[in-house]
Amino acid sequence: MSQEHILTLSCPDRVGLVATLARLMERHGCFIASSRTFGDPDTGQFFARLVFQSEGGDDVPAGLKADLENAACELSATWGIHTVGQPVKTLLLVSKSDHCANTLLYGARRGELPIEPVGILSNHRTLEEGFSHWSLPFFHVPVTADTKADAEASMFALIEETGAELIVLARYMQVLSNEACTRLAGRCINIHHSFLPSFKGAQPYHQAHARGVKVIGASAHYVTPDLDEGPIIAQATEGVDHTYSPADMIELGRHLEGTALLRAVKAHAEHRIFINAGKTVVFAR
Structure with missing residues:
Protein backbone atom coordinates (compact mmCIF):
# COMPACT_ATOMS: atom_id res chain seq x y z
CA MET A 1 0.00 0.00 0.00
CA VAL A 84 0.11 9.89 7.97
CA GLY A 85 1.72 8.36 11.04
CA GLN A 86 4.67 10.74 11.11
CA PRO A 87 5.22 11.31 14.86
CA VAL A 88 5.13 14.89 16.09
CA LYS A 89 8.11 15.81 18.26
CA THR A 90 6.64 16.75 21.62
CA LEU A 91 8.08 18.39 24.74
CA LEU A 92 6.16 17.73 27.97
CA LEU A 93 6.09 20.30 30.79
CA VAL A 94 5.22 19.12 34.30
CA SER A 95 5.41 20.31 37.90
CA LYS A 96 4.57 17.85 40.68
CA SER A 97 1.77 15.71 39.20
CA ASP A 98 2.69 12.86 36.86
CA HIS A 99 -0.66 11.40 35.74
CA CYS A 100 -1.13 13.43 32.55
CA ALA A 101 2.44 13.01 31.30
CA ASN A 102 2.35 9.28 32.04
CA THR A 103 -0.90 8.93 30.10
CA LEU A 104 0.70 10.56 27.05
CA LEU A 105 3.96 8.66 27.31
CA TYR A 106 2.16 5.33 27.62
CA GLY A 107 -0.07 6.24 24.66
CA ALA A 108 3.02 7.00 22.58
CA ARG A 109 4.74 3.78 23.66
CA ARG A 110 1.85 1.55 22.64
CA GLY A 111 1.42 3.34 19.31
CA GLU A 112 -1.95 4.94 20.03
CA LEU A 113 -0.52 8.44 20.05
CA PRO A 114 1.58 9.57 17.05
CA ILE A 115 4.04 11.69 18.99
CA GLU A 116 7.78 11.41 19.60
CA PRO A 117 8.47 12.61 23.15
CA VAL A 118 11.76 14.53 23.08
CA GLY A 119 12.02 15.38 26.77
CA ILE A 120 10.35 16.42 29.99
CA LEU A 121 10.80 19.92 31.39
CA SER A 122 9.88 20.67 35.01
CA ASN A 123 10.19 23.55 37.42
CA HIS A 124 10.76 20.96 40.18
CA ARG A 125 12.87 17.81 40.57
CA THR A 126 10.03 15.98 42.31
CA LEU A 127 9.21 13.73 39.35
CA GLU A 128 12.71 13.22 37.95
CA GLU A 129 13.27 9.78 39.46
CA GLY A 130 9.72 8.64 38.75
CA PHE A 131 10.08 9.48 35.06
CA SER A 132 13.50 7.84 34.70
CA HIS A 133 12.05 4.58 33.33
CA TRP A 134 10.89 6.43 30.21
CA SER A 135 14.57 7.08 29.32
CA LEU A 136 13.89 10.65 28.28
CA PRO A 137 15.96 13.76 28.98
CA PHE A 138 14.69 15.52 32.11
CA PHE A 139 15.28 19.27 32.13
CA HIS A 140 15.02 21.05 35.48
CA VAL A 141 14.24 24.74 34.94
CA PRO A 142 13.25 26.43 38.22
CA VAL A 143 10.89 29.38 38.02
CA THR A 144 10.46 32.30 40.41
CA ALA A 145 8.93 35.70 39.89
CA ASP A 146 12.41 37.12 39.40
CA THR A 147 13.63 34.38 37.03
CA LYS A 148 10.50 33.85 34.93
CA ALA A 149 11.95 35.55 31.83
CA ASP A 150 15.17 33.55 32.05
CA ALA A 151 13.21 30.32 32.59
CA GLU A 152 11.13 30.94 29.48
CA ALA A 153 14.29 31.72 27.52
CA SER A 154 15.66 28.35 28.66
CA MET A 155 12.40 26.69 27.61
CA PHE A 156 12.60 28.15 24.12
CA ALA A 157 16.25 27.13 23.86
CA LEU A 158 15.22 23.55 24.69
CA ILE A 159 12.40 23.70 22.14
CA GLU A 160 14.97 24.71 19.53
CA GLU A 161 17.50 22.12 20.68
CA THR A 162 15.04 19.21 20.71
CA GLY A 163 13.15 20.26 17.58
CA ALA A 164 9.87 20.12 19.51
CA GLU A 165 6.87 20.88 17.30
CA LEU A 166 4.28 20.55 20.07
CA ILE A 167 4.46 21.72 23.68
CA VAL A 168 2.13 20.10 26.21
CA LEU A 169 1.52 21.59 29.64
CA ALA A 170 0.85 18.26 31.34
CA ARG A 171 -0.06 19.78 34.71
CA TYR A 172 2.66 22.44 34.53
CA MET A 173 1.66 24.82 37.28
CA GLN A 174 3.25 27.96 35.90
CA VAL A 175 1.50 30.67 33.89
CA LEU A 176 3.33 31.40 30.65
CA SER A 177 3.90 35.03 29.76
CA ASN A 178 1.81 36.67 27.05
CA GLU A 179 4.89 36.76 24.82
CA ALA A 180 5.49 33.02 25.28
CA CYS A 181 1.84 32.22 24.58
CA THR A 182 1.95 34.26 21.39
CA ARG A 183 5.15 32.55 20.20
CA LEU A 184 3.60 29.13 20.87
CA ALA A 185 0.22 29.90 19.30
CA GLY A 186 -1.40 26.80 17.84
CA ARG A 187 1.26 24.41 19.13
CA CYS A 188 0.89 24.49 22.92
CA ILE A 189 -1.85 22.51 24.68
CA ASN A 190 -2.91 22.84 28.32
CA ILE A 191 -5.20 20.79 30.57
CA HIS A 192 -7.25 21.92 33.55
CA HIS A 193 -10.25 20.87 35.60
CA SER A 194 -13.60 22.03 34.29
CA PHE A 195 -16.67 21.93 36.49
CA LEU A 196 -20.29 22.73 35.83
CA PRO A 197 -20.37 25.34 37.30
CA SER A 198 -16.69 26.21 37.13
CA PHE A 199 -14.69 26.75 40.29
CA LYS A 200 -11.50 28.78 40.16
CA GLY A 201 -8.84 29.42 42.74
CA ALA A 202 -7.69 27.18 45.57
CA GLN A 203 -9.10 23.69 46.17
CA PRO A 204 -11.58 23.57 43.27
CA TYR A 205 -12.67 20.01 44.11
CA HIS A 206 -13.49 21.02 47.66
CA GLN A 207 -15.50 23.96 46.31
CA ALA A 208 -17.35 21.61 43.98
CA HIS A 209 -18.06 19.18 46.80
CA ALA A 210 -19.40 21.96 48.99
CA ARG A 211 -21.81 22.99 46.22
CA GLY A 212 -22.97 19.44 45.57
CA VAL A 213 -22.03 19.32 41.90
CA LYS A 214 -23.35 16.44 39.82
CA VAL A 215 -20.81 16.55 36.98
CA ILE A 216 -17.05 17.05 37.04
CA GLY A 217 -14.65 17.07 34.13
CA ALA A 218 -11.54 18.36 32.39
CA SER A 219 -10.83 20.53 29.36
CA ALA A 220 -7.83 20.52 27.04
CA HIS A 221 -7.26 23.68 25.04
CA TYR A 222 -4.69 25.65 23.10
CA VAL A 223 -2.76 28.15 25.19
CA THR A 224 -3.40 31.85 24.57
CA PRO A 225 -2.54 35.01 26.52
CA ASP A 226 -6.06 34.80 28.03
CA LEU A 227 -5.48 32.40 30.93
CA ASP A 228 -7.43 29.13 30.49
CA GLU A 229 -9.59 30.78 27.82
CA GLY A 230 -7.96 29.31 24.71
CA PRO A 231 -9.82 27.35 22.01
CA ILE A 232 -11.11 24.11 23.54
CA ILE A 233 -10.01 20.91 21.80
CA ALA A 234 -11.39 18.10 23.96
CA GLN A 235 -13.39 17.66 27.15
CA ALA A 236 -14.17 14.69 29.37
CA THR A 237 -16.90 14.57 32.01
CA GLU A 238 -18.27 12.11 34.54
CA GLY A 239 -21.32 12.16 36.75
CA VAL A 240 -20.88 12.22 40.54
CA ASP A 241 -23.29 12.16 43.46
CA HIS A 242 -23.56 12.89 47.17
CA THR A 243 -21.43 9.87 48.09
CA TYR A 244 -18.29 11.33 46.47
CA SER A 245 -15.81 12.93 48.85
CA PRO A 246 -13.36 15.63 47.72
CA ALA A 247 -10.68 12.92 47.59
CA ASP A 248 -12.90 10.79 45.31
CA MET A 249 -13.42 13.77 43.02
CA ILE A 250 -9.71 14.51 42.90
CA GLU A 251 -8.95 10.90 41.92
CA LEU A 252 -11.66 10.85 39.24
CA GLY A 253 -10.45 14.24 38.04
CA ARG A 254 -6.98 12.83 37.41
CA HIS A 255 -8.41 10.18 35.08
CA LEU A 256 -10.56 12.74 33.26
CA GLU A 257 -7.59 15.09 32.80
CA GLY A 258 -5.51 12.29 31.30
CA THR A 259 -8.35 11.27 28.98
CA ALA A 260 -9.09 14.79 27.73
CA LEU A 261 -5.41 15.59 27.21
CA LEU A 262 -4.78 12.34 25.33
CA ARG A 263 -7.69 13.07 23.00
CA ALA A 264 -6.50 16.62 22.37
CA VAL A 265 -2.88 15.68 21.69
CA LYS A 266 -3.98 12.83 19.42
CA ALA A 267 -6.23 15.14 17.40
CA HIS A 268 -3.40 17.67 17.06
CA ALA A 269 -0.83 15.06 16.05
CA GLU A 270 -3.23 13.65 13.46
CA HIS A 271 -3.79 17.13 12.01
CA ARG A 272 -7.52 17.06 12.71
CA ILE A 273 -7.83 20.48 14.39
CA PHE A 274 -8.53 23.88 12.86
CA ILE A 275 -8.75 27.08 14.91
CA ASN A 276 -11.93 28.90 13.96
CA ALA A 277 -12.42 32.37 15.45
CA GLY A 278 -11.61 31.49 19.04
CA LYS A 279 -12.96 27.95 18.92
CA THR A 280 -11.93 24.78 17.12
CA VAL A 281 -13.14 22.50 14.38
CA VAL A 282 -12.02 18.97 15.31
CA PHE A 283 -12.67 16.36 12.63
CA ALA A 284 -13.24 12.71 13.45
CA ARG A 285 -10.67 10.33 12.01
Missing part, protein backbone atom coordinates in the same frame (compact mmCIF):
# COMPACT_ATOMS: atom_id res chain seq x y z
CA SER A 2 1.24 3.46 -0.87
CA GLN A 3 2.08 5.93 1.87
CA GLU A 4 -0.93 8.02 2.86
CA HIS A 5 -0.77 11.79 3.20
CA ILE A 6 -3.04 14.38 4.78
CA LEU A 7 -4.06 17.62 3.09
CA THR A 8 -5.41 20.29 5.44
CA LEU A 9 -6.92 23.46 4.02
CA SER A 10 -8.92 26.38 5.34
CA CYS A 11 -10.24 29.41 3.49
CA PRO A 12 -13.27 31.67 3.15
CA ASP A 13 -16.24 29.53 2.16
CA ARG A 14 -17.56 29.61 -1.39
CA VAL A 15 -19.33 27.40 -3.91
CA GLY A 16 -17.31 24.60 -5.50
CA LEU A 17 -14.51 24.14 -2.98
CA VAL A 18 -15.03 20.40 -2.52
CA ALA A 19 -15.18 19.92 -6.29
CA THR A 20 -12.00 21.97 -6.72
CA LEU A 21 -10.08 19.76 -4.30
CA ALA A 22 -11.44 16.58 -5.89
CA ARG A 23 -10.40 17.74 -9.36
CA LEU A 24 -6.89 18.57 -8.13
CA MET A 25 -6.49 15.09 -6.68
CA GLU A 26 -7.84 13.46 -9.81
CA ARG A 27 -5.56 15.52 -12.06
CA HIS A 28 -2.49 14.21 -10.28
CA GLY A 29 -3.61 10.60 -9.94
CA CYS A 30 -4.30 10.75 -6.21
CA PHE A 31 -6.86 8.50 -4.54
CA ILE A 32 -8.87 10.12 -1.74
CA ALA A 33 -9.09 7.57 1.07
CA SER A 34 -11.18 9.77 3.36
CA SER A 35 -12.54 13.29 3.32
CA ARG A 36 -13.87 15.60 6.03
CA THR A 37 -15.15 19.09 5.26
CA PHE A 38 -17.06 21.76 7.14
CA GLY A 39 -18.37 25.17 6.18
CA ASP A 40 -19.14 27.36 9.19
CA PRO A 41 -22.10 29.67 8.45
CA ASP A 42 -21.22 31.81 11.48
CA THR A 43 -17.63 32.62 10.53
CA GLY A 44 -17.90 32.06 6.78
CA GLN A 45 -14.87 29.75 6.84
CA PHE A 46 -14.38 26.41 5.09
CA PHE A 47 -12.22 23.60 6.48
CA ALA A 48 -11.07 20.40 4.80
CA ARG A 49 -8.97 17.38 5.73
CA LEU A 50 -8.29 14.83 2.99
CA VAL A 51 -6.33 11.61 3.39
CA PHE A 52 -4.94 10.57 0.01
CA GLN A 53 -2.54 8.23 -1.76
CA SER A 54 -0.55 8.86 -4.92
CA GLU A 55 -0.63 6.38 -7.79
CA GLY A 56 3.00 7.21 -8.47
CA GLY A 57 4.35 5.90 -5.16
CA ASP A 58 4.94 7.19 -1.66
CA ASP A 59 5.87 10.77 -2.53
CA VAL A 60 3.43 13.64 -3.00
CA PRO A 61 3.41 14.66 -6.68
CA ALA A 62 5.34 17.90 -7.15
CA GLY A 63 2.68 19.09 -9.57
CA LEU A 64 0.00 18.71 -6.91
CA LYS A 65 1.90 20.97 -4.54
CA ALA A 66 2.32 23.58 -7.27
CA ASP A 67 -1.38 23.46 -8.15
CA LEU A 68 -2.35 23.67 -4.49
CA GLU A 69 -0.17 26.73 -4.07
CA ASN A 70 -1.86 28.39 -7.05
CA ALA A 71 -5.32 27.45 -5.77
CA ALA A 72 -4.45 28.75 -2.31
CA CYS A 73 -3.57 32.14 -3.75
CA GLU A 74 -6.88 32.29 -5.56
CA LEU A 75 -8.88 31.08 -2.56
CA SER A 76 -6.94 32.99 0.14
CA ALA A 77 -6.35 29.59 1.71
CA THR A 78 -3.95 28.21 4.29
CA TRP A 79 -2.90 24.65 3.56
CA GLY A 80 -0.42 21.94 4.47
CA ILE A 81 0.48 18.37 3.59
CA HIS A 82 1.53 15.88 6.27
CA THR A 83 2.54 12.23 6.21
